[in-house]
Amino acid sequence: MVRELHQRGLLVLLVLILACASVSARLAVMSIDLGGEYMKVAIVKPGVPMEIVLNRESSRKTPTIVAFRDGERHFSSQAENTALKFPQKAVGYLMQVLGRQYDDPQVDVYRSRFPYYTLLKDEDRGTVLFKIDEDTVYSCEELLAMILEKAKEYTQDFAEQEVKDAVITVPPFYNQAERRAVLTAAKLVGINVLQLMSDNAAVALNYGIFRRKNFNSTTQYYMFYDMGSTSTTATIVGYSVVKTKEGTRMESNPQLTIKGVGFDRTLGGLEFTLRLRAHLAKTFNGQKKTTLKVEENYRAMAKLLKEAERVKKVLSANVDHHAQIENLIDEKDLRIGVSRVELEDMTQDLTARVTRPIEEALKVSEITLPEITEVILMGGGTRMPKVQEILMKYLGRTELGKSINTDEAAALGAVYQAAYLGKGFKVKKFGVREGNIYPINVEFEKQRSEDDTEDKNRIIKRTIFGRMNPYPQKKVMTFNKHTKDFTFDVVYSGLEFLTEVDRKSFGTPLISRYRLTGVEEALSKNKDKAESRGIKAHFEMDGSGILTLDRVESVFEKNDTADAAEKSTWSKLGSAIGGLFSSSSDEEPKVEDSQEDPPEPDQETDGSSDEQKEEGEDKTEQQDGKKEEETDKTDSEEKTEEKEKKEPTPEDGPAESGTEQADKSDKKEAETKEKAAKVVSIKENIQVVSEILDVQDFSEEKFLASKKKLTDLRKLDHAKIELEQSKNDLESFIFDFQDKLGQGPHEKCSTEDEREKLFTLLSETSDWLYEHSADAKKSEFKEKLKALKDKAQDILKRVYEVEERPKAMEALRETLNQTEFFLATVKNFSDIADPIFTQVEMDTLEKLINETRQWRDETVAAQKKLKPYDNPVLLVEDVAQRIVALERERRYLINKIKNFKPKAKPKDEKKKDENITIPDDSSTTDDTQEDTPPTDDSKVEDDDAIVVEEEDAAESVKTDEEAATEKKSDKGSVKEKKGSKKTKDKSSSSGKKRPKSKRKDDTEDAAEPEDILELDADTDKSKSGSKKKSHIEL
Structure with a gap:
């Protein structure tokens, strides 16, 4: 039973240790700014706030190139060098073709710029493949995964711990397929992506966090113009202070909102x-x-x-x-x-295209140039004088903002967001609301009734995310008339603002297709129980800008009381009468026009268009963050958007469709509570089969194969590194020993015959290394090195003893002196009534001291008779063992002093000896405290803490002895000075208060739990400090 409990305790302890290690690893987060030509990596960890990670060449940015040569992968400067000699084997500028089909116009542009790459078509997915050689082909996701893994390695080397969580920046114009491709690449190498953040939003965040005090409730507009290596973007950002609900209270925090974005994919x-x-x-x-x-x-x-x-x-x-x-x-x-x-x-x-992104950003944001506070430049392309001249002339400004680091601003802004999203960090909140670039529609066939005489089904289109709709955001689309299984598509729409090349890049506007099954069964199951409220499709555009269908459910409502049922009947009758005087959503003549209405520029939820009012087929509504369990940190921001534009809900009457706004009055809340209390909602899950239509994601089989391919490459890289390391070790030993063997201690500690044989072996190994190192294995290098070390072992041992022996002997001398001094001190207290040590303990220590001193003298004398090239008899290891034995015995006696408790005297004996014993003891203690010099704990090093405490203990005991001696020599004076009752009371009081004083110090030394990292350091200091103080008082 005891053994079982012991094993369980060890298991619990192991789990706690592993949990703590996991938490510690997750405290660090990173950001990766994926540029067209370079990437920058930043990190946040305890003690390292927002720092750029250096690569192995100590550079703050790394080329986004991966090169292959002779079965090896090369990165950073090595990859650049390979690109000059073998350009077809060094792949760069991957972001231009990532997530694109082989026949995409952007791929044609890439092929014309870099004709030396061999591009192939993936027959399964239709994407681009890079052919490195006859046997090696990689997809874009696999190549990007290699670059991301290298960024992860740099970060872990910099942080000296594992780092998995990251925020990765991407261009704001990346579509759904491109963003999914980045996530796939990160997943292949084990990076947990907290968010894909648009690089313009990351730059804006970095600019805002250091100027948060400059913003107020009035929105201030800034323009960020970024001409990078491969593209150009112009972004208009609005900064303001908004009220958000944090827990149970309202707080005011700054927030940035992307108001407009214009871009040129090929201008860079x-x-x-x-x-x-x-x-x-x-x-x-x-x-x-x-x-x-x-x-x-x-x-x-x-x-x-x-x-x-x-x-x-x-x-x-x-x-x-x-x-x-x-x-x-x-x-x-x-x-x-x-x-x-x-x-x-x-x-x-x-240069004629430089201002086009600005024009587009101003147009979509509906903001004029005079409203913009400042124009801030980003990207290396803006350093060209002609570009700056054109911008100043177009903007009507004499100067442009250059107040941020154009190379690192995006990485630093993204890592701030990573710290906010990650666990273990508390940062000041700064809201980020990005904007959807490409409008997204839902298209489906209108369900025909029995008396419908049309030849073909009509296509209904509804916009769920319009242009520049903020995200992250959740929306619900309701299909009111569908009673059978049906299918709907999610597509891009309203792409007229793009250039012809960009529109062609989309190929098909289709994104995904969803087939819903089980609709008819759900209706028949609840036909007699409740009233159908439609089929609700829950969409979400997350912080990474990726649209997903979370779930689909058929919703029914029923009243739980007869009174409620009667009230519902009158309510339906009233609604029907009211419908006679309003535009009905079910009138057939108004369902014929199936043209898509353009979304309003500032409209947040586009489901309430005129066509939706006419058809009544579907409605879209923005989800309240409180209703969703998946609510993230932006729920309060979504509620702010709801106040500006509230989408219609399925419960609304026809007359109110698309016009209902959020009502916060007490009367409205009371009605809502009453209705919720009497209406029961029934939800039936609808099965969904999804299909990707733009660019196919990796299948599970393909994903596992790619992951294995990367794992094999990683193993080959590690094997190559180990091979090179073993070769370097052998080469270094040969050159180093050839140089040392003919001079200094190596020459003195070896004979002529030993040197000659070793020189011969070194020369032979050097010749072998020159001739066969290219084909040799790691084991051969290790065997050669072992043979050399075995041959040189005696010489190396003698050299070590000659160099280290003086230090060891000095340490032994100091230890002997300290131990002898300690023994002499404690012997003075052996004749007291309640001795601390036994005679056996003191004899044991004295015997050990004498034996050690005798061994030292005899061994030193024997060593002096030997030559430097003879095998020594006085070994450093033996000296260290003698020191350890002395320290162990002395530490045992010191611990006994710390734990010693004097026996309590009987009351009668205490009264009898009150005039003599108590004053003597207390006066001795007082004198000791006065004579003992104060110690500075802050100057005590951790390695010397034990030695310092022991020396203090000896000093304290010695001081007591001296005080007692002085007391005996002047006994009459002491009795005259401290024989009064008042003095005795003070002395007794002083003696009684010491334990309390000690407990008080221990309490005061406890650290405040302000910062877990500071707490650990403070706790260590307080512990060592209290231990030291308690020891002195004893």
Whole structure:
């Protein structure tokens, strides 16, 4: 029984330890800013607030390139170097083709920019595959997963712990398929994505969190213009302070809302670089240095691209510069002068597109330029003087905002959001409301009645998320007339604002299709019990901007009392009469027009369109955050949007369809409570079969295969690292020992014969390493290293003893002196009435001291007779064991002092000896306290804590002895000074108060639970401090 309880206790302890380790690992969160050319990674952990993670080259940004060569993967600067020599094996700019079909126009643009990549079509999904060699093909998701995994490795190296939770930034114009592809890539490498955050929202958050005091209830508008490597966006953001419900109270917190976004997918710094590369190639071909064409040599084009990027950056600060490349092609060098004017001339059509994103953002937000407080620049492309000139002229401003770090703002804003969403951090709330870029509709066939004479079914369209609708948000769409199983599609709509190329990129506007089954069974089951309130489809657009169908249910209502049933009957009659004087939703002539009405720009829920009023087929309503168990931190923000526009509910009468607003009056609340108390709602789940129609997600089989592929690559990488490490260890040992063996202690501690044999073995191993290292295995390197170490073992041991022996002997000398001093001190208290130590204990310590001293003297004398190359008899290990034995015995006696409690004296004896014993003891204690110097705990190092306490203990005992000696020498004086009753009372009182004082100190040393990290450190300090103080008082 005892054993079983013991095992259970150990199991519980193990579970607690693992739980604590898991919580500690989850305290750290990261963000990954996925740019077109570079990625930046940031981290938040206890003690490290919002810090950019450095990669292994100590750089703050890492190229988003993964290269393959000789069966190895390369990242960062190694991948860039590989891209110059073997461009077809180094894949970059993945974000342009991620989540896109093979025949997408954007893929054609990518193929024209980088002709050296071999792109294949995935026959199952229709997406893009990269062919690395004859046997190696990777999907875009797999390649992105490799980059994300490397970002995770950098973060874990920086944090020195496991990090799984992350917020990843994506371009705001990413559609549903592209966002799902990023999530798939993260899932492949075990990253838990807290949110996909648009990079413009992350930048706006980073800008706002440091200026939260500047915002108030009046909305302030800012524009963020971001020209990155591959695209350009203009974002109008509104900052204001809003009231939100936090728990049971209302709080005022700042919030940013994305009001408008304009973008150009192909206008970026890369396009300017490509124009300059084409100019350099054309100029070099015109010089006729070789018959070869630069465009036909991929390696030469890769070199030109890098040089064009460098020249472009220089021309941002200088008016002219020279492009220079040695051995560009056919051993011919390139040297061409380029001026800023030439660059501007060859990119006139690009600079003409600079203001288009701003125009689109202003149009969709319905905000004018004078209303914008400041225009803030982002992205490397905005550093070009021509771009800034055009922006200032268009905006009518003399200067543009450059107050944020264009490279790191998105990563820092995203990691702040990660800390807010993650567990273990408490951050100041700053609301973020992103906007949906592409309107999303639900389309379904109108269910025909028996007397319907139409030849074909009509298609009904309803907008559930209009353009710039804020998210995260939940909506419910109600199908009122469907009595049989049916199907509806979720599609993009209203894409007229896009360019022709962008519209073609969508291919089919279909996103997904849902087949509902079990509708007829649910109706027949509740036909006689309750009244149908329609079929409700619960949609959610989460914080990542991904739309999902949460559930579908058929809703019925019934009254639970006869009185309620009677009241319901009169209510229906009143509604029918009222319908005679209002626009009926069931009139047949108004259901013929099936055209889709355009959504209102500021309308939050688009289900209440005119067509919806006419058809009565469906209604959409915004979900109240309190009704959903999945409610996240933005429920209070959703309620704020409800106040502006309330969607119609299925319970509304026809006359009120699409016009009901939230009523907060007490009368309305009372009616709602009365109705809820008397009406019972019945919900029947409807089975849903979903189908993705835009870009197919990974099947389970494909996902597992890709995950295994990445795992195998990871193992190969680790095996390669271990192989290189074993090779480096062997090489380092050879070079290091060849250098040391002929000089210094290695020469003195070895014989001529030993050195000659070892030199021969080192030379042979070095020759083998030079000839066979390329094909050798890790085990061979380890065997060679072991053979060398075995041969050099005696020499290494002697060198170690020679170098470390003086330190060990000094430590032994100090330990002997301290122990002897301690023994001499405690012997002075052996004749007291209630001794602390027994005679056996003191004899044992004295014997150990004498034996140690004798061993030291004899061994030192024997060692002096030996030569440095002889095997030593005085070993550092033996010295350490002697020190440990002395410390262990002394620590035992010190602990006995700490735990010693004097025996209580009988009352009669206490009164009898009151005039002598008590004054003597108390005066001795008082003198001791006065003579004992104060100690500074803050200066005591952890490693020396035990030694310092022991020395203090000896010092305290010695002080008591000296005081007692002085007491005996001047006994009459002491009796005259402290023989009075008043003095005795004070002394007794002082002696009695010491234990209380000790408990009070222990209480005061307890740390306040303000910060768990600070609490741990404070607790350690207080414990060591109280222990020290208690010891001194004893």
